[in-house]
Each structure stands twice: as C-alpha cells, then as structure tokens.
Amino acid sequence: MLAFxxxxxxxxxxGLAVPVLxxxxxxxxxxxxxxxxxxxxxKGKLPFQRRxxxxxxxxxxxxLLLLAALIFALARPEWLPREAIAAEPASEDRVVFLVDLxxxxxxxxxxxxARQRVWSLLEERPGAEFGLVLSSDRVVxxxxxxxxxxxxxxxxxxxxxxxxxxxxxxxxxxxVNLLGDGAQRRTLYVISDLQAxxxxxxxxxxxxxxxxxEWVRVGGEREENVAIMRVRAYPGSGDNRHVQAExxxxxxxxxxxxxxxxxxxxxxxxxxxxxxxRSTELSFDxxxxxxxxxxxxxxxxxxxxxxxxxxxxxxxxxxxxxAIAPLSDEPAKAEDLFFLRSALETRGEIQWLSFDVExxxxxxxxxDWSTYQAVxxxxxxxYFSDAEWQTLRRYLExxxxxxxxxxxxxxxxxxxxxxxxxxxxxxxxxARADRRGPxxxxxxxxxxxxxxxxxxxxxxxxxxxxxxxYRYLRLAVPDGPAEVWLRSSADEPLLVxxxxxxxxxxxxxxxxxxxxxxxSLTAGFLPLIRELVAGDxxxxxxxxxxxxxxxxxxLAARIGMSESHPFLxxxxxxxxxxxxxxxxxxxxxxxRRESVLETAGVIExxxxxxSRVEEGVLAxxxxxxxxxxxxxxxWHYFALAAGLFFLLxxxxxxxxxxxxxxxxxxxxxxxxxxxxx
Amino acid sequence: MSVSLVELLSPATLSRIENYALLAKVAVEGYxxxxxxSFSRGQGSEFLQYRSYTPGDDLKYVDWKVFxxxxxxxxxxxxEETNMNCYLVxxxxxxMDYRGERAVCSKWRYSAMVAACLAYLxxxxxxxxxxxxxxxxxxxxxxxxxxxxxxxxxxxxxxKTAPSGGANHQYAWNYLSGHLKNxxxxxxxxxxxxxxxxxxxxxxxxRFARHECVSIQVLDPDExxxxxxxxxxxxxxxSGRRILTNPEKxxxxxxxxxxxxMTRLSVALMRSQVEFLxxxxxxxxxxxxxxxxxxxxxxx
Numbered sequence: 001m002l003a004f005x006x007x008x009x010x011x012x013x014x015g016l017a018v019p020v021l022x023x024x025x026x027x028x029x030x031x032x033x034x035x036x037x038x039x040x041x042x043k044g045k046l047p048f049q050r051r052x053x054x055x056x057x058x059x060x061x062x063x064l065l066l067l068a069a070l071i072f073a074l075a076r077p078e079w080l081p082r083e084a085i086a087a088e089p090a091s092e093d094r095v096v097f098l099v100d101l102x103x104x105x106x107x108x109x110x111x112x113x114a115r116q117r118v119w120s121l122l123e124e125r126p127g128a129e130f131g132l133v134l135s136s137d138r139v140v141x142x143x144x145x146x147x148x149x150x151x152x153x154x155x156x157x158x159x160x161x162x163x164x165x166x167x168x169x170x171x172x173x174x175x176v177n178l179l180g181d182g183a184q185r186r187t188l189y190v191i192s193d194l195q196a197x198x199x200x201x202x203x204x205x206x207x208x209x210x211x212x213x214e215w216v217r218v219g220g221e222r223e224e225n226v227a228i229m230r231v232r233a234y235p236g237s238g239d240n241r242h243v244q245a246e247x248x249x250x251x252x253x254x255x256x257x258x259x260x261x262x263x264x265x266x267x268x269x270x271x272x273x274x275x276x277x278r279s280t281e282l283s284f285d286x287x288x289x290x291x292x293x294x295x296x297x298x299x300x301x302x303x304x305x306x307x308x309x310x311x312x313x314x315x316x317x318x319x320x321x322x323a324i325a326p327l328s329d330e331p332a333k334a335e336d337l338f339f340l341r342s343a344l345e346t347r348g349e350i351q352w353l354s355f356d357v358e359x360x361x362x363x364x365x366x367x368d369w370s371t372y373q374a375v376x377x378x379x380x381x382x383y384f385s386d387a388e389w390q391t392l393r394r395y396l397e398x399x400x401x402x403x404x405x406x407x408x409x410x411x412x413x414x415x416x417x418x419x420x421x422x423x424x425x426x427x428x429x430x431a432r433a434d435r436r437g438p439x440x441x442x443x444x445x446x447x448x449x450x451x452x453x454x455x456x457x458x459x460x461x462x463x464x465x466x467x468x469x470y471r472y473l474r475l476a477v478p479d480g481p482a483e484v485w486l487r488s489s490a491d492e493p494l495l496v497x498x499x500x501x502x503x504x505x506x507x508x509x510x511x512x513x514x515x516x517x518x519x520s521l522t523a524g525f526l527p528l529i530r531e532l533v534a535g536d537x538x539x540x541x542x543x544x545x546x547x548x549x550x551x552x553x554x555l556a557a558r559i560g561m562s563e564s565h566p567f568l569x570x571x572x573x574x575x576x577x578x579x580x581x582x583x584x585x586x587x588x589x590x591x592r593r594e595s596v597l598e599t600a601g602v603i604e605x606x607x608x609x610x611s612r613v614e615e616g617v618l619a620x621x622x623x624x625x626x627x628x629x630x631x632x633x634x635w636h637y638f639a640l641a642a643g644l645f646f647l648l649x650x651x652x653x654x655x656x657x658x659x660x661x662x663x664x665x666x667x668x669x670x671x672x673x674x675x676x677x
Numbered sequence: 678m679s680v681s682l683v684e685l686l687s688p689a690t691l692s693r694i695e696n697y698a699l700l701a702k703v704a705v706e707g708y709x710x711x712x713x714x715s716f717s718r719g720q721g722s723e724f725l726q727y728r729s730y731t732p733g734d735d736l737k738y739v740d741w742k743v744f745x746x747x748x749x750x751x752x753x754x755x756x757e758e759t760n761m762n763c764y765l766v767x768x769x770x771x772x773m774d775y776r777g778e779r780a781v782c783s784k785w786r787y788s789a790m791v792a793a794c795l796a797y798l799x800x801x802x803x804x805x806x807x808x809x810x811x812x813x814x815x816x817x818x819x820x821x822x823x824x825x826x827x828x829x830x831x832x833x834x835x836x837k838t839a840p841s842g843g844a845n846h847q848y849a850w851n852y853l854s855g856h857l858k859n860x861x862x863x864x865x866x867x868x869x870x871x872x873x874x875x876x877x878x879x880x881x882x883x884r885f886a887r888h889e890c891v892s893i894q895v896l897d898p899d900e901x902x903x904x905x906x907x908x909x910x911x912x913x914x915x916s917g918r919r920i921l922t923n924p925e926k927x928x929x930x931x932x933x934x935x936x937x938x939m940t941r942l943s944v945a946l947m948r949s950q951v952e953f954l955x956x957x958x959x960x961x962x963x964x965x966x967x968x969x970x971x972x973x974x975x976x977x
Contacts, residue, residue, distance in 0.1 A: 030908050030909060030910045031907055031909050031910065032910045033911055033912065034913075034914045035899070035912065035913070036772035036773075036775050036868060036870060036900060036913070036914060037870060037896075037931075038911050038918055038920055039870070040931050040934040040938065041903070041920050041922060041924075041927060041931055042930050042931070043921065457825045457826050461825070
C-alpha cells in the first residue's frame with residue numbers, strides 16, 4: 001500500500017484551488033512600472049481580452065498536475081509491501097535502549113516523553129532482558145542487559161540532558177556491543193528527537209542486520225525556536241561599551257522576544273521582533289559598568305538552553321610585545337626602551353587595547369616569537385646571530401610585525417637587512433642637523449593611502465609634524481615591495497615598510513632617543529607606535545570561545561598552556577559560562593547545532609546503518625505514534641513527473657501567448673474599456 | 678588609443694567607475710586638461726599678508742628673510758587662503774532612483790557623479806565645499822570646509838546614500854539657507870518635480886544673500902518622451918499613486934504637459950536670476966562642469 005513519511009504535506013493539495021480561482025477570475029496583469037513623472041500622465045484606454053482560449057484550460061490542467069506532483073514528492077511517498085505490514089516480530093530476548101541525552105532533548109518536552117516511552121516499552125516486552133546506553137556527545141552511562149530493570153530505571157531517573165551537542169556514533173556502537181552476539185532476537189530502540197545535526201547519516205556505524213532497529217522520535221513537531229547565536233562587546237564612544245548580538249529565528253513565523261543584558265549587577269532590556277527563518281542583529285550601547293562578566297538572555301521558549309549567552313564585555317587581554325635592546329653593548333638604548341614602554345604601557349580609560357612589554361637582549365631570545373603581537377629591535381639588528389635573523393624572518397612570514405631602529409652602526413644594519421633579503425634600502429649616509437635654532441627636519445608627508453594616513457589627518461597630523469629630526473639615516477628606497485609611509489621636509493624617507501609573507505617589517509631610520517629626534521616627546525608618538533603595533537587588531541582579540549563538550553587538551557593547545565595548568569581545572573567543559581580567573585577569558589556556550597528544528601529522516605538513517613538493503617523490505621523500521629514499517633521510496637517518480645509537467649507547461653504557455661497576440665491583432669470585435677486607477 | 682573628451686565625460690564611461698574619488702579625478706582632470714587652462718592648487722600666487730608662525734605650518738612659507746632680520750618666525754598668507762564656499766545640494770527622494778532602458782545609470786547616480794566631480798573640482802581649487810542630501814528630511818549635512826578628509830567625507834556620503842521617500846524641497850532649502858555662511862555658491866541637483874512653484878522664491882532669497890545659485894535638473898530620457906508601447910500601470914514612487922494607461926494613446930498629452938512644466942520652471946528661475954541647466958542622465962557631464970566654472974569665475 002501507498003504510505004507517506006510526511007503526510008501533513010498533503011494538506012498542500014488544498015492550494016490547488018488557487019490556480020482554478022485565478023483562471024476563473026481571468027484578470028489581465030499589466031506591466032507595472034515605478035515612474036517619477038506620473039503627474040503628467042493621463043489615464044487612458046486599454047484593450048480587454050474577452051474570450052478564453054482552449055489553451056488556457058490546458059495550461060490550467062498542466063499547472064495543477066505540476067503542483068500536485070510536487071506536493072506528492074515532498075510528502076515522501078513509499079510503497080509498503082504486504083509482508084512488511086503483516087509480519088509481527090518474533091519474541092525477543094534482548095533489548096537495548098539508546099537514549100539521546102544531548103541538549104536539544106531538554107526542550108519541547110522531549111526528555112519526559114523519552115522516559116515515558118521507555119517505561120511503556122518495558123511493559124510491552126515482558127520476559128526480555130533490557131539494557132541502556134545514554135548518549136550525548138559521548139557515552140554517558142551504560143546499563144548491561146538484565147531481566148531486572150531496576151538499575152536501568154534508576155539510571156534513567158537520575159539522568160538529565162547534558163548541555164552539549166549530540167554525536168551518537170559512539171553511543172550506537174556501545175548499544176550494538178551491549179546486544180552482543182547469538183541466535184536470540186535482538187532489538188535496538190533509538191529514543192531521540194532525531195535532530196538532523198546530531199544524526200547525520202554519513203559516518204554512522206553499521207548495525208548488523210540481525211539486530212532490529214526501532215527509531216522512536218520524541219519531542220513532537222517543532223515549529224518555533226529562537227536562539228542567541230553570538231554576542232560580541234566592543235569599545236563604544238567615550239567610556240561606553242557597544243554590545244552586538246546575532247539572534248536567529250529557526251521557525252517560520254515572526255516572533256517578538258525581550259532580550260536582557262546583564263553586566264556588573266545592572267540589566268538592560270530591549271524588545272526585538274525576529275522574522276521567521278532569518279537572523280536579526282541586536283545591539284546595546286551601555287555606559288561603562290563595573291565588571292566584565294556579561295550574559296545576554298531571551299525570555300524562554302520551548303528550548304531554553306540556547307536563550308542564554310555568556311560573554312566577556314571587558315577589555316581584551318594585553319598584547320605581548322617583545323623589545324630587543326642590546327643594553328650590554330649599547331647602554332644608551334635604555335632611553336629608547338623607556339620611550340617605547342611609556343607609549344605602550346600607558347593605560348587610560350579610553351585605551352581599549354593594552355600591552356605587556358618584555359625586554360630581552362640579543363643572544364637571550366627564544367627561537368619562536370609567535371606569541372608576540374610585535375617585536376621591536378632597538379638597534380639590536382647588528383647583534384643578531386644568523387639563527388635570530390631566521391627567527392625574525394619566520395616570525396614575519398607567519399604574520400608578525402617587526403619594527404627596527406638603528407643603533408651606533410646604522411650602515412651595517414641596512415647591509416644586514418639586504419643580506420637577509422628583508423629590505424632593499426641603500427644607506428646613503430648618516431645625517432645630522434644643527435640643533436641650534438629652528439633646525440632639524442620636520443615630518444612633512446604622510447602617505448594618505450597607508451594605514452597611518454587614515455589615522456593621522458587634520459589635527460592629528462600636526463602633532464607628528466611638530467617633531468624635529470636631528471639625526472637620521474639617509475636612505476634610497478628603490479621601487480619594489482618596499483613602501484615609504486613618512487617623508488621629511490627634505491623628501492627623505494622617515495618610515496620604510498614592506499610585507500613579508502603574512503607579516504610586516506617596518507624600518508625607522510632614526511632612534512627614539514632625544515639625541516636623534518624629539519618625536520618621542522610629541523603627542524603623536526604614542527598613537528604612531530600603537531598604530532604600527534596593533535593597527536589591524538580586532539577589539540575582541542584574545543578572547544577564547546568554546547562550545548560545550550570541548551576537550552581539555554584542545555583548550556590547552558588553543559590558549560598555549562600546559563594540560564596540567566591549574567586554570568584548566570576551573571573550566572567546566574559541559575557547563576556554559578564565563579571562566580576568567582586567568583589573563584585570557586574563556587567563553588563557553590552551548591553549540592547552536594542543538595537549536596535547529598530539522599530532524600533526520602528515518603529512512604535515510606535506516607539505510608545509513610545497514611550495508612545493503614534486503615530485497616523488498618528494509619531492516620530498519622520506525623515507531624512514531626503508530627507502528628509503521630519502511631517501504632520502497634517513490635518520491636523520485638513524482639519529482640520526475642513534476643519536471644515533465646513543468647516542461648509541457650512552458651511550451652503550452654508560449655503557444656497560448658502567441659495565439660493571444662494573433663487574436664488581439666486581428667479580431668475585429670475586440671472592445672476597449674476605460675480602466676480606473 | 679586615447680579617449681576623447683566627449684567619451685571621457687559621457688555617463689556611459691563614468692558610470693562604470695564605482696569609486697567616486699577615482700571617477701571625479703578622471704572626469705575633472707580630463708576636462709581641465711581639455712580646456713588648456715591651469716588652475717591653482719592650495720596656496721595662491723598673490724601675497725596677501727604675514728601672520729605669526731604656528732607649529733605645524735608648512736616651512737616652505739616661512740619668510741626666512743624676515744627671520745634673519747628680526748629673529749622671529751612669520752608665515753606668508755596668500756590670496757587664495759580666503760576661499761569660496763560651495764554647497765552641493767542633492768535631491769535624494771525616491772523619484773531620483775529611476776533608470777530607464779536608454780540610460781546607463783539612474784538619475785541619482787548621474788547626480789551623484791556630477792556632485793562628485795564638482796566637489797573634486799572645488800576642493801582642487803582650494804574652495805570650501807559642503808554637501809546637503811535631502812528627501813522628506815535632511816539625510817546628510819556636511820558643512821563646507823577645506824580640511825583634509827573633507828572630500829572623502831563628501832564622496833563617502835554620496836556612495837552610501839540610496840534615494841528613498843518623498844521630496845520636501847521647501848524644508849530642505851529653508852534648512853540649508855540657515856547654514857549658508859559668507860559668500861559662495863549653491864548648486865542644486867534635482868528633477869525639480871513638484872518644485873516649480875516653491876523653489877524660485879527660496880532661490881531668490883539665497884541670491885539676495887549674495888550667493889550664486891546653479892540649478893541642475895536631471896531627468897531620465899524616458900521622462901522626456903514616454904517611449905513605452907504596452908499597457909502599463911505607472912506607479913509614483915513617492916506618493917504611491919497608480920495610473921493604468923496605454924502610453925501610445927497619451928504620449929502627446931504627456932509631452933505637452935512636461936514641456937509646460939519645464940517652461941514654467943525655467944522662466945521662474947530666470948526671474949530669480951538663477952542659472953538653470955536641464956540635463957538627462959545620458960548627457961555628458963561637461964555641461965555641468967562648465968556651468969560651475971562659469972559661476973566660479975563670476976565670484977572672483
């Protein structure tokens with residue numbers, strides 16, 4: 001007999017009345033046009049076609065057949081042979097329940113329904129041995145098959161869905177293992193909401209054909225769910241914070257929700273309307289509150305677990321900067337270091353990013369600088385070993401930023417840069433200016449196309465232009481990969497840069513010491529250094545974001561710490577929250593894969609766990625309110641028929657249009673009518 | 678093969694350039710080079726006066742002879758530091774969003790290209806340039822200045838604006854007249870539909886305040902001759918009014934009423950001593966640039 005997997009789709013056949021009504025009304029659709037000068041247009045007379053053509057009836061019939069074929073195809077028809085319907089299972093010896101414990105089971109009453117189904121199945125199968133596997137993203141617990149179901153009952157009653165996304169491959173394997181081998185009849189009941197993201201057919205382990213599988217879908221028809229997908233906090237104007245959230249309405253209907261932001265003991269509320277099937281942006285602009293631990297919540301719906309999002313609303317972690325200064329060989333570099341630290345370690349209310357500067361000398365450097373946001377070599381380049389030059393190159397290629405300044409042997413530095421193929425700039429000599437009177441070169445030009453040009457404009461540029469350079473290296477920079485971003489009033493380069501791999505090398509032909517220039521004394525020095533170090537850093541860098549169910553080893557690797565670090569003991573992988581007892585906050589939230597409403601089809605699941613299909617009957621079967629057995633799918637025949645009807649309809653419509661045009665041109669009796677706007 | 682000036686300034690060429698800054702530069706520099714005239718940039722050539730040196734002043738304009746005599750710093754000030762104010766006023770209502778089959782761009786895009794070129798030209802000459810975009814409200818208002826980044830702000834506002842809503846010309850122009858300062862030039866870009874009665878008195882007031890006015894009307898070629906040949910439901914994008922008609926039957930009447938409107942508008946503006954330029958969105962931009970330069974010369 002013919003059966004349908006999604007029989008509710010057949011209600012769409014009522015929509016077939018629509019083309020019939022349209023045919024009866026027969027209103028001609030005119031070409032609409034949005035036109036500015038409508039006030040000058042007079043309403044006029046239009047031709048009116050009275051007679052219906054025979055081709056109109058054919059078109060109507062084809063369109064009805066096309067719609068009907070599509071609806072039948074979408075209802076997923078299948079043919080159930082008599083044997084599959086009439087056959088009753090033989091008496092069973094062993095039953096294992098694989099019960100879904102993922103987060104989505106906490107919504108739509110699914111968990112309570114799952115337990116009720118287990119209780120009722122226990123009573124329906126007297127004399128059998130019953131076992132249990134609880135599965136979320138791992139095997140949570142197992143109960144070996146036994147005639148005494150008390151242990152199973154106690155385990156089930158003590159369990160609750162976990163706040164993790166489901167992955168039941170291991171659970172399915174564990175259930176098959178519990179059923180064991182033998183000639184006894186073995187039945188596996190999979191009791192789950194069969195959420196599509198947790199039950200992807202690809203990758204499911206094979207279940208031996210000797211084991212009967214019954215798919216028990218719980219949780220009912222899911223039509224509505226709204227989830228908070230992500231929340232980010234950014235610096236706002238002044239001391240304010242700007243919180244940006246993305247919400248998604250998984251249902252089809254528009255809904256209105258109240259969003260509540262909690263931070264530092266204060267709350268802000270906003271009502272938001274979410275169109276069905278779409279994401280919506282929501283933002284809060286709040287004055288700076290004490291505390292950085294924030295949470296955004298929505299009023300509860302059928303699935304409450306995705307209505308909360310924990311996030312860090314405070315300053316991001318400090319950026320690490322390495323300053324390499326050859327203090328043993330050139331003690332005067334202490335002055336450079338002083339000005340650099342002053343510029344980077346200034347922490348003001350409006351400075352969102354902060355820096356931690358670590359100072360080392362050449363020879364004491366590690367061979368991996370990847371944890372540093374930027375590296376300053378303050379006259380240190382000439383003291384680098386070959387290995388340190390290679391480390392610098394690797395660091396640049398991996399995306400680092402290195403800023404080099406000269407020391408007491410500047411000519412040698414430019415030579416080393418050329419030798420290591422880092423910068424092709426020719427040293428023309430060292431320039432000195434008389435400091436008496438208004439001498440010294442000024443900074444006269446900032447490349448407007450560069451990142452500095454965007455930052456230093458108008459008044460900000462004046463602060464840089466007030467600096468004077470008394471000592472600097474005169475460079476010739478050939479055309480090529482190197483760019484000049486700053487020039488002096490003598491048109492000589494004051495900042496040369498090039499990209500290397502994913503990183504950037506910056507060469508300043510002057511030192512920060514006041515003997516060389518008073519740039520470090522001007523108001524422009526701090527923003528210049530910060531822009532070179534962190535110009536492209538996002539406002540929420542350094543914040544670690546995890547989905548529940550992450551592994552300890554994975555988190556340790558991501559934040560660059562040992563697996564035995566005590567901070568990891570404070571982070572609970574299965575509990576959403578904000579963990580900030582360390583210098584990098586860790587946001588842990590439930591994966592939104594648990595929020596989708598789509599469920600997996602039992603026919604596909606049945607095929608996925610079998611290696612081949614027995615002739616006529618699938619070994620997989622479903623229990624979904626009423627007993628059904630899976631049959632041969634027929635949807636592709638209806639889809640093919642829909643394609644054929646579409647092709648015929650297109651041809652018939654073209655023919656009808658041509659016939660109408662001939663009629664309009666030649667028919668003597670056609671009348672015109674006045675059309676009111 | 679070089680591109681002729683006519684081709685360079687045609688909307689078909691310029692509308693292919695998405696970036697307004699590049700578009701304006703290409704059009705204006707091409708136009709000026711075609712005129713074989715040199716236009717000064719920045720500091721002018723006629724010395725006006727001295728003023729005390731301010732840190733950050735360009736050292737090229739420090740008078741070193743004065744310094745050697747007096748041991749004090751003075752910066753020379755040239756004639757063109759006293760720059761003209763130029764306001765570009767664009768209608769951003771929904772009627773400007775129309776683009777017919779024969780046009781390469783919409784009326785709004787054409788107006789924005791003209792405005793971008795005029796802004797570039799004004800900025801290039803060291804003038805203060807500002808922008809006002811309006812529909813039934815003021816969409817964007819940028820006061821006229823000549824500081825770094827002003828041109829980018831204006832071009833950015835043009836690029837991000839999409840026409841919508843109705844056109845409240847009275848409100849916008851009254852608002853604008855309260856922002857005009859010193860003497861300068863105001864360039865209006867609109868289709869001026871529904872404005873033939875309200876606009877001339879306002880422009881007269883602006884003229885009395887000693888500002889030069891240029892009104893540039895931008896229409897689509899379809900609005901000039903109603904070329905459609907099938908039954909059409911015309912929908913006014915601002916009022917939503919709908920008219921079902923056969924354009925072939927009503928074309929003659931339409932053109933008569935359109936010509937009548939154009940005549941009333943041009944006569945009213947002439948009486949208000951405002952230069953009036955009527956363009957379609959397929960016309961070369963050279964006419965707009967010429968009108969601006971002509972008025973600019975008048976202000977010297």
